Amino acid sequence: MRGAVLYGPRDVRFEERDVPKIIKPTDAIVRISATCVCGSDLWPYRGINQVPRPTPMGHEYCGIVEEVGHAVTSIKPGQFVIGSFFASDNSCPNCQIGYQSSCELKEFVSTAQASILRVPLADGTLVATPAVPSQDLIPSLLTLSDVMGTGWFAADAANVKPGSTVAVVGDGAVGLLGVLSANQMGAGRIIAMSRHESRQRLACEFGATDIVTERGDEGVARIKELTSGMGADSVLECVGTQESMVQAISSARKGGYVSYVGVPHGVEFDGEKLFYSHVHLHGGPAPVRRYLPEMIKLVWNRKIDPGKVFDLTLPLDQVAEGYRAMDERRAIKTLLRP
Ligand SMILES: [Zn+2]
Numbered sequence: 302m303r304g305a306v307l308y309g310p311r312d313v314r315f316e317e318r319d320v321p322k323i324i325k326p327t328d329a330i331v332r333i334s335a336t337c338v339c340g341s342d343l344w345p346y347r348g349i350n351q352v353p354r355p356t357p358m359g360h361e362y363c364g365i366v367e368e369v370g371h372a373v374t375s376i377k378p379g380q381f382v383i384g385s386f387f388a389s390d391n392s393c394p395n396c397q398i399g400y401q402s403s404c405e406l407k408e409f410v411s412t413a414q415a416s417i418l419r420v421p422l423a424d425g426t427l428v429a430t431p432a433v434p435s436q437d438l439i440p441s442l443l444t445l446s447d448v449m450g451t452g453w454f455a456a457d458a459a460n461v462k463p464g465s466t467v468a469v470v471g472d473g474a475v476g477l478l479g480v481l482s483a484n485q486m487g488a489g490r491i492i493a494m495s496r497h498e499s500r501q502r503l504a505c506e507f508g509a510t511d512i513v514t515e516r517g518d519e520g521v522a523r524i525k526e527l528t529s530g531m532g533a534d535s536v537l538e539c540v541g542t543q544e545s546m547v548q549a550i551s552s553a554r555k556g557g558y559v560s561y562v563g564v565p566h567g568v569e570f571d572g573e574k575l576f577y578s579h580v581h582l583h584g585g586p587a588p589v590r591r592y593l594p595e596m597i598k599l600v601w602n603r604k605i606d607p608g609k610v611f612d613l614t615l616p617l618d619q620v621a622e623g624y625r626a627m628d629e630r631r632a633i634k635t636l637l638r639p
Contacts, residue, residue, distance in 0.1 A: 304415025305358045305620040310348030311628070313621045318357065321412070321419035326372035329423035331382060334364040335443045337412045337611065338623045338635045340473045341564050346624050349566065352523055359414030360386035361446040363439065366427075372470030373423045380429040383597065384420055385589035386410050386447045391425030401425075401590035414620055416639040428593040430444065431601060433528035440608030440636055441600045444478065449596060449607040450589030451562050452539070456486055457592075458583040459535035463487030468524050470508075470549045471539030472500040474610040474634040475562060477507055481535040484508025485599070488535075492527060494520055494548075500633060503609060517544060524552040532557060538584070541565045555579040562587055611636040 302320045307313050321330060336359050363383045369376055376382060378419040389396050389404030396404050406636035408421045420426055434442060441449075452475050461467055467483045469476050472495030482505060483491050492511040493504035501512050513523045524533060532554035538545055541563025549559050561584030575582075599605045615623050616639075623635035 302415060302417050303618070304412065305617075307345055307352055307356045309352050311346060311625075313346065313358070313624050315620050318415065318502055321417050324419065325368045325421065326370035327422050327424065328370045329366050329373060329376055329382075329420045329427060330368040331362065331364045331418045332367050333413065333419055333639050334381070335439050336617070336637050336639075337361050337443060338413075338414075338620070338627055338637070339447060340475065340627070342624070343628055344564065345567065346628060354532055357415070359412060360410050361443060362410070362413035362447065363419055363443045363446060364418070365433070367417070368424055376423045376427050376429065381433045382427040382429050383442055383445050383593060384410065384428070385450065385593070386427040386587065387590075388421040388426040389590055390422050391590060396425070396590075400588045402586040402588045410545050414617065414637060416617065422426040426590065428590075430597055430599060434601075436602060440611050441606055442597070443636065444607040444610065445589070445593060445600065446511045447587075447589060448474045448610065449478045449482075450592050451475050451587040452607075453482040453592050453596060454587035454589070455537040455539055455560045455562045456482035456535070458558075458562075459537050459616050460558040460581070461486045461488050461535045464489040465534045466490045466492070466528055467535045467537065468492045468494065468533040468552045469537045469539065470494050470545050471554070471563060472497060472504065473539060476537065476539035477503055477610055477633070478607050479539055480504050480509050481507035481605060483535070483537070484585060485605060492524060492533065497630070499612070503633070506609065517548060520548055520601055521551040528554070534558065536560070537562070539563050541568065543568050550575070550578050550580055553578070553580045557581070558583065560584050604614040610634045612625045614638065
């Protein structure tokens, strides 16, 4: 079997790896139908996160179950399944309150850019679709594994309600799907912060009503201007930098809600500023598993089409070009087909 391995900054190789096998009786083996490159894969790719040894890559996946361990009862060979980037038992106390990405037994799924994947805790992690999907649904189903689930959590954690005014910081795939999610949840107004024309266009297709191209203090001033000086009810922070976090908190109204789903890099809080901001904060690694059944239904019934974030599709053996295109911002998100 071949798969993607990151050797160091900007050095992704597609090479021979051992075929994954059942290790624990709760495992499943999945033949990948589609996988993709995540914005968070770019942190180690760019050398911002160290890569101490050659590291297999990929944590977004969907495909057909080939084999299950003897303790797996609900997932069966032949099913088309989607799972989160964190495997979870879906039964421990943290899972039961809806934070499966903090499962007591959580395991990061990190080798999905390959043709075959081992998924731990299969019964808790994987959700099967009603039948094997038609090919055109696969990109949208794939997004549920992380990027759409994370956008959905961003909107939910920022308390988006019917009629809410929402601002989205970040025009990567997660930010764009945060726009789609806020729209699905009935937001009255959705302000997307983006300075890239193709991303602005997609944001509008997903339901953005306003575009703000300014950043930092100027961006905050524009949000205030658009909201009669108040700030937004809900702000989705989908980047993970100090600038984006400050911009998000400053864009929220008094008593407003800020969600943060971009993995933070060098973000620090000024306690006093936070104190006087009067905002609710809620974020972290998205508990995608909580939302999978609902999101699968929306995609299956063609109510949402989050797969539009993939503006580049490549065969898996061209994975290196998939990373390059995203690194150079030539592509929003790369879909990979084994
Ligand atoms: Zn759990």
